[in-house]
């Protein structure tokens with residue numbers, strides 16, 4: 001199994017990604033770090049604890065991290081994921097409490113114990129990782145690999161016309177990470193990938209619900225407000241799962257069907273905040289990430305349904 005740390009602003013799609021990692025049998029999740037994003041930090045932490053509980057992974061420590069972006073005011077996505085970030089379905093409180101060690105310390109210290117072995121998957125704004133990079137500029141080289149759900153390769157945004165939420169929420173943090181990134185270390189999975197290859201159609205939603213296992217029912221219910229948002233506000237054919245598809249790539253990189261090495265930057269100007277720029281002028285800009293463009297949709301959904309069909313041991 002892949003030794004892994006997951007950094008998350010746990011909302012309803014992060015929660016599904018946590019199920020894939022913690023209950024799918026392919027990863028050995030050593031720790032979860034939380035960050036403000038979809039919801040304020042306290043709720044992100046609560047939601048991570050609940051998700052791990054549902055996945056039967058109560059031994060995984062959850063470490064709260066940064067409460068606000070590096071420079072910007074905090075902004076959440078509670079109109080999309082629900083006030084609690086989990087579809088407002090009245091989830092009971094988790095029985096565990098978070099760990100006292102700060103997320104940034106965890107991102108810095110875990111790879112010291114397991115140099116070059118840990119995989120880091122980031123599913124929220126990149127504040128924690130950027131703060132850690134300020135302390136250790138070579139930090140990315142101490143991980144086996146870093147997968148980031150961030151940005152949108154074709155500049156079609158979900159927050160603004162051109163910006164994806166995770167980079168829009170903390171564009172300076174995304175910049176710090178990209179400045180330290182190299183394509184052999186960092187894989188970048190944008191929102192465009194999930195809109196193409198990880199859309200939960202009404203038939204998929206019904207299938208998930210009918211699996212009837214605790215994880216499937218949980219995954220279905222918590223995405224209730226996201227499904228409504230997709231249907232009523234965006235007019236799209238289903239809700240998409242950006243964090244789960246990024247997690248699937250980290251768990252099974254062979255699911256990637258199209259990728260390229262590219263130089264990626266994030267705009268921080270007022271009008272262009274969070275826009276992802278892909279610079280392919282090789283003479284001007286060295287690639288800094290492996291940019292995922294397409295993923296095997298059938299393989300991804302099989303992983304999702306197979307994992308949710310499992311019944312974790314208590």
Ligand code: BDR
Pocket residue numbers: 011012013014038077123124149158164165166191242243
């Ligand atoms: C990203 O923002 C959040 O809404 C999701 O959890 C995902 O990480 C998609 O833009």
Ligand code: CA
Pocket residue numbers: 008009010011013014037038123124243
């Ligand atoms: Ca997220």
